[in-house]
């Protein structure tokens with residue numbers, strides 16, 4: 001086979017779901033929030049919050065389980081571990097992006113296809129973060145950079161969400177925002193003796209009154225960096241009630257978690273998901289007007305599902321390619337037709353890369369190329385079969 005024919009790579013796209021989170025006054029629970037009321041509260045003030053302007057926090061996402069999130073890439077939403085159940089395929093989450101109004105007819109929505117929950121969250125290490133992969137990208141979405149050092153773990157922060165505007169209150173239709181000052185670990189530990197100072201950062205006023213709350217979880221806490229751009233320093237995590245005096249809000253400390261988030265993101269996304277190539281170079285002869293023949297590859301070590309643009313490299317030598325019907329067969333037996341027969345296509349050979357939306361399939365397992373010659377005269381062989389994930 002000719003190596004050069006294989007090298008066309010397809011960009012993998014990821015779906016991103018967007019959701020809304022309410023900000024200000026909340027409780028330490030993260031129970032899924034009820035959907036916002038149909039006409040929404042009009043109260044302009046939440047516990048210490050005000051309405052955010054359209055476009056003010058463009059990377060902000062609402063998640064359908066009643067949490068917030070932030071766009072990390074076009075296909076990945078960063079949220080809280082406690083907002084999701086477990087790592088694995090997950091098509092149950094809708095993400096809403098691009099609006100402060102959850103009922104905006106122009107809102108952008110995506111469905112999830114995979115969740116990565118920080119495996120350390122359930123251990124003493126902690127770290128309340130998770131990534132949600134969208135089933136198609138929000139192309140060109142605004143992305144919120146993560147703090148990679150403690151340089152910005154101080155000062156005044158902005159928080160935002162569609163969660164409760166008062167402790168025990170309703171979820172919000174419109175995005176609310178507020179500002180809260182940094183609280184040193186030593187002070188925060190007075191409220192929460194078992195807080196994990198290595199991976200948590202606190203914010204709030206001694207007198208209370210301004211806070212995130214239920215339904216804001218997973219949303220970002222941000223500030224301006226030295227260049228004046230937003231940087232994410234926290235993820236809404238928990239608190240005792242909402243906006244209570246001497247009980248600041250507790251946030252996942254992004255500066256301590258950003259490198260782990262980046263590595264998880266790299267394993268979850270990317271044009272080719274991993275750049276991993278699986279190929280079978282054994283020749284398989286194709287009988288004239290005969291039974292289908294197969295070439296198989298065994299895929300291992302790829303996280304989650306196959307991409308929506310799985311690159312299927314096919315190199316078949318044949319003296320009349322119109323004779324050939326070609327399918328990609330997934331590990332579970334599902335067949336994806338990539339080429340039909342055509343009695344008029346008398347050209348030689350099929351040397352190309354097809355793109356298959358295989359996002360419903362788990363990546364790992366045995367994938368087969370099935371080739372059948374359906375007309376008499378002319379034969380050939382499968383020269384090579386390659387999948388690029």
Ligand code: ARG
Pocket residue numbers: 025026027028029030031163211212213214215216217218236237238239240241242243248249250
């Ligand atoms: N765990 C809550 C949620 O799931 C967020 C709590 C934030 N509480 C606070 N007082 N800051 O929405």
